[in-house]
Amino acid sequence: MALYDSPACIDFILKKTNKDKVTYIGHSLGTTVFYVMSSMRPEYNEKILAHLSLAPVAYLGHMTSIVRLLVPIAPVIYETINTLFHGELLSRSPLLDEALKLFCTLNKAQMIFCQNLIFVIFGKDPDQVKPTIVPAYLGHDPAGASGKTVYHLSQFVRNPNTFRQFDYGSPAENLQHYNSPTPPDYNISAITAKVALIYGQNDLLATEKDVKLLYPQLPNPIGLIRVKFPAFMHQDFILAKDSVPLFANKILQILNSLK
Known part of the structure; x- marks a missing residue:
């Protein structure tokens, strides 16, 4: 990108x-x-x-979102995405569209539930983000992401105060890509x-x-x-x-x- x-x-x-x-x-x-x-x-x-x-x-070292809990298992998630989904995370599909519709848009209680999921991940702001915006929001997001990109972001969390290139997981692999055992900043x-x-x-x-x-x-x-x-x-x-x-x-x- x-x-x-x-x-x-x-x-x-x-x-x-x-x-x-x-x-x-x-x-x-x-x-x-x-x-x-x-x-x-x-x-x-x-x-x-x-x-x-x-x-x-x-930098992402100070993030407090609940997604931080997934950082320790990010390598496993990354390998799973590569194996099962060809490296794509939450790409739009009829199945995902139907799931979002069934769980988040059919009534106000569902909209409130999914509104609170947004708040847990991004921050709580019920004054600005009303439950009724949820169907329109989920009509566009999630829109899919590269598993490698998401894994790269998890490395920013795991290594506070660093903004560096993708870590391939071993000194030998990093040497192949960067001529260095660690990724350059x-x-x-x-x-x-x-x-x-x-x-x-x-x-x-x-x-x-x-x-x-x-x-x-x-x-x-x-x-x-x-x-x-x-x-x-x-x-x-x-x-x-x-x-x-x-x-x-x-x-x-x-x-x-x-x-």
């Missing part, structure tokens, strides 16, 4: 619009993709007017594009501690912005009913300042 897909999208947009730069707005893993792209393909920094990171994910100092970090203090995945660990390492930071709503959590960036006053207006303000 970071080495090929995002650069291809950026080049396509620039060619179609006849522009020199794009503004990249990412959420969660979308921010991780940007950091990896701009550190490993630094020439793309010149094509970025600014990057706005919503719920930034580089991503070079954050190579991310020379302007970057603003926008986060919620109730985010169980992209915690305030981890966001603040990243910010001073960025060469060209333009804003460390905490959403002014104490319960604001990870998925509020796509689900919050008051998104405009809580953070969208701030995004527009930043975009207008770049012109």
